[in-house]
Amino acid sequence: MTLPMFKNPNLKPLAPGAVKLLIIHCVANKCNRPFEPETLINCGIAKWGQPSYHYYILRNGDVIPILPENVRGVHAKGYNGCSLGIVYEGGLNEKGKAEDTRTEAQKHAMFELLKDLTEEYPDVHILSHCELPRVAKSCPNFIASKEYASLQPENRGTKVED
Numbered sequence: 001m002t003l004p005m006f007k008n009p010n011l012k013p014l015a016p017g018a019v020k021l022l023i024i025h026c027v028a029n030k031c032n033r034p035f036e037p038e039t040l041i042n043c044g045i046a047k048w049g050q051p052s053y054h055y056y057i058l059r060n061g062d063v064i065p066i067l068p069e070n071v072r073g074v075h076a077k078g079y080n081g082c083s084l085g086i087v088y089e090g091g092l093n094e095k096g097k098a099e100d101t102r103t104e105a106q107k108h109a110m111f112e113l114l115k116d117l118t119e120e121y122p123d124v125h126i127l128s129h130c131e132l133p134r135v136a137k138s139c140p141n142f143i144a145s146k147e148y149a150s151l152q153p154e155n156r157g158t159k160v161e162d
C-alpha cells in the first residue's frame with residue numbers, strides 16, 4: 001500500500017538510533033467487526049494530522065506497513081520520539097469489553113514482525129502501551145514485555161543456530 005502521507009514533509013524524522021521501544025497497541029474495535037487499514041489511517045489523520053502507527057496487524061495475520069520506520073508516530077505520549085508503534089485489529093470482545101482478541105494468525109504475525117524488528121534494532125525493548133508510566137487504559141489487553149520475554153535484549157544472543 002502506498003500512501004500519499006509518506007511524502008508529507010511535515011512528518012517528523014525518527015533516526016534509527018533513536019528507536020529504543022517497540023510499543024504494542026490494540027485498535028479497540030469490536031473483534032467481530034472489521035476495522036480497515038484506511039479507516040485506521042484516516043482516524044490518525046483526523047486526530048493528529050498523520051497516521052498514528054507504523055504497523056497494523058489484521059485479524060487474518062496480514063501486516064500492513066503504515067508509517068515508514070524513519071518517521072515519528074503519534075501513539076504513546078512522551079515516547080513517540082524513541083519508539084515504533086504496532087497495533088492489532090481488535091481489542092474489544094463482541095460485547096465491547098476490553099480483551100486480548102488476537103487470533104492465532106495475529107499472534108504469529110506479531111511475533112514474526114517483532115523478531116524482525118529486534119534484529120533491525122538490537123537494543124530495543126518490547127512493551128505494551130499500558131506498561132508505560134501514567135497510562136490509565138489497558139491497551140493492548142496483554143503484557144507484551146512478558147509474552148515476548150524471549151525477544152528482549154537481555155535474552156537475545158542465546159538463540160540456537162539453525
Ligand SMILES: [Zn+2]
Nearest residue numbers: 025026129139
Ligand atoms: Zn495504545
